[in-house]
Amino acid sequence: SPFNCSFQAMEREVIAAFGKGEPDEIMSSAFKLKVTREDIHTLRNLCWLNDEVINFYMGLVMERGKKEEYPTVHAFSTFFYPKLISGGYAAVRRWTRGVDLFKQDIILVPIHLRAHWTLAVIDVRKKTIKYFDSLGQKADKICQILLQYLQEESREKRNLELNVSEWTLHSMEPHEIPQQLNGSDCGVFMCKYADYIARDKPLNFTQTHMPYFRRKMVWEIIHQQLL
Numbered sequence: 140s141p142f143n144c145s146f147q148a149m150e151r152e153v154i155a156a157f158g159k160g161e162p163d164e165i166m167s168s169a170f171k172l173k174v175t176r177e178d179i180h181t182l183r184n185l186c187w188l189n190d191e192v193i194n195f196y197m198g199l200v201m202e203r204g205k206k207e208e209y210p211t212v213h214a215f216s217t218f219f220y221p222k223l224i225s226g227g228y229a230a231v232r233r234w235t236r237g238v239d240l241f242k243q244d245i246i247l248v249p250i251h252l253r254a255h256w257t258l259a260v261i262d263v264r265k266k267t268i269k270y271f272d273s274l275g276q277k278a279d280k281i282c283q284i285l286l287q288y289l290q291e292e293s294r295e296k297r298n299l300e301l302n303v304s305e306w307t308l309h310s311m312e313p314h315e316i317p318q319q320l321n322g323s324d325c326g327v328f329m330c331k332y333a334d335y336i337a338r339d340k341p342l343n344f345t346q347t348h349m350p351y352f353r354r355k356m357v358w359e360i361i362h363q364q365l366l
Contacts, residue, residue: 153354156361157183167360170198174360181326182353188256188326190217193249196330196356199365200247200337210244210264212337217249220259223284228291240292247333248285256329259285260336267307273328275313282308320346327352334365 156166162177178191197214204212215234223231240246246261257272259281268282286306293301319328327349335342344352359365 149358150354152361153357156357167195167363169363170195170202172198179357179360182357184350184353185321185323187254187323188330190251192356192360193217193256193326193330195360197247197249197333199359199363200333202363203365204245204337210337210339211242212245212247213238213240213243214247214333215249217251220248220250220281223288228288228295231288232295235292235296239296240289241297245337247337249329249333250281256325257281258329258332260332261285261289265307266305267309269308270310271316271329271332272311273317273319273325273332275318277310277312279308279310282310316342317344317346319349324349327356330356 156176156179160176162175162180164176165173166176166179167174172191172195174191174195178189181187181189181192194216197216201212201214203209219231219234222234240261241263244262244264246263248259248261250257250259255272255274257270257276257278260269260271261267262269268285270278270282272278286301286303286308290301290303293299316332317328319325324346331344331348331352332342335344355366
């Protein structure tokens, strides 16, 4: 199994993936997504992650959630939130065909604010919507927009009024979650918030883990398997 793969072997693969080659060479394809060498190169230290890498990683998190010992997870694409903002519920109504959001444990919503990645997490079990920003900004409005989305989804898909008073919304404070100390790691922080939350694990990583997390993500994307 790849889990016995040595750190050296893993490191060799990462170095090769970061090496020269055709930029549009496909390094991994799954979830109707393709990740090219150029995409993988956004995982090099201090580069900004792109949509392809983030959406692929979210796909891996969802896939792992199908295993019995993990919470069930639905992760929206990075293109979901802008579409919801620009077109309202009607524009994203069909995004959940074949998915009952209310049967998931956790719903992940990656959010791209100009040059910054953040994450909103809907915990269906606890009826909470939390906002995670590695630069510590608050965005109660985003939580409210997502609660409104859930209300419309509930009406549309199960003909049921969501009891909004049961729900708690909260923007995580900087002291509550790991914070980034540079201008380039927000995408990695967002992916790792998602990874840990989707295992019900405490967010006990820090900025110092980022170079390792980036390399690990390269391996995970190429092997389509979270370590």
